[in-house]
Amino acid sequence: MKRDRVILGLLAAIVLAACGTTSTSGGGGPSYAGKTIKLGAILSITGAGGVYGPQSRDGMKLAVDQINKAGGVNGATIDLTVNDDASLKAQSAQLAQTMIQQDLDLALLGPTLSNSAVGVHPLAESLKTPILAVSTTGIHIVPDCNFPAAAACKYVFRDSLGEQTAIPDNIKSYAADKHPSTGVLLVAQDDKFSSDGGKIVQDTVGQYGINLLAVIKFSKAESDLSPYVTQAVQKKPDVIFITSLGGIPAKIMSEARKLGWTGQFLGGNGFNTATVSKQAGADGMGARSASAWYIGNTFASNADFVNAYKAAYGKDPDQFSAQGYTAIKIIADSAKRANLTFSDLAGDRDKLRAAMETVKIDSPLGPFQFTADHDVKQTVWIIQMDGQGGFTLLHEIPAS
DSSP: OOEEEEEOOOOOTTSOOOTTSOOOSOTTOOOOTTOEEEEEEEEOSSSGGGGTHHHHHHHHHHHHHHHHHTTTBTTBEEEEEEEEOTTOHHHHHHHHHHHHHTSOOSEEEOOSSHHHHHHHHHHHHHTTOOEEESSOOSTTOSSOTTTTSOSOOSSEEEOSOOHHHHHHHHHHHHHHHHOOOEEEEEEESSSHHHHHHHHHHHHHGGGGTOEEEEEEEEOTTOSOOHHHHHHHHHTOOSEEEEEOOTTHHHHHHHHHHHTTOOSEEEEOGGGOSHHHHHHHGGGGTTOEEEESOOTTOOOHHHHHHHHHHHHHHSSOOOHHHHHHHHHHHHHHHHHHHTTOOSSOHHHHHHHHHHHHTTOOEEETTEEEOBOTTSOBOOOEEEEEEOSSSOEEEEEEEOOO
């Protein structure tokens, strides 16, 4: 299990501003001088989710660096430990239990994959520890992390755009632009993110006059996906929907183009990183998805974030970087207002949870606050792969 630690000392507030977000130092809050706010992140740095987790980590590290260099949270230093769950559900849950019960972290972030969240989030809920999902987009993340139990989860939050919003917005947008009549769905059947996305596609297409000719299921562990792609192409659909994660969407796109198919690819959150766009290359040009973030968005706090990220890492951020960065800012703002004691961990965790419910900050994602269900309410960006490893913007859908 890889562990990556960020412990950054207190420096003068003038060293670096907080990049356009709500300040987390000064302002007359309770003094936390000399204290440490321990946070733990569970991310997929390796494995199938390894195309997303490193970017989340880098966004978090940037936010921690900025906050600590600007004087911390009311004088307290943020101590962030990042743990690699290797994209494994059991390992993710084991890490969460260790961070809550042994490391005594105030709050957790993650995990990367929805398939891991179904093991981690109910555990955090039962142990009354706030946890903020930074990339999980599947069904039953918030507020019903214990689904099918009816009770709402109080300690689970999400700053990542759920597929129940993103996929229908993407389909609606494309239908309005191109009026497709037929489609085929290729869906990985062995992880929650993919199967949830497939269900949402099937529940949505009929609303926009798209006849789903076939639902083709496969295992993400299979090395040769060509038989499934061949089945899809032989149906001659206008659209191929792909719900899968990691490098699989790019493999499907390349195989379909080899077979001479020239139609449209539509996907979900698994598309929304430059890693996948680069893997797809020219074969992915025009592939559309709905994103929680777009690099060129005009929110005041976004340009500062993009510039700071480029300066720190020598590359552009992506949606996962922006969500990881925003998550740290959310927790820092909440901790600032929570009147923490640093002597009663259970009480402080509950105080932080209550403060998170009323967070209201500017972020790279735009003005941010949680809904009553601890979910996001935000702008949705319809983007398409540019064939060169990036994305271009097609539509901006304001928060409703």
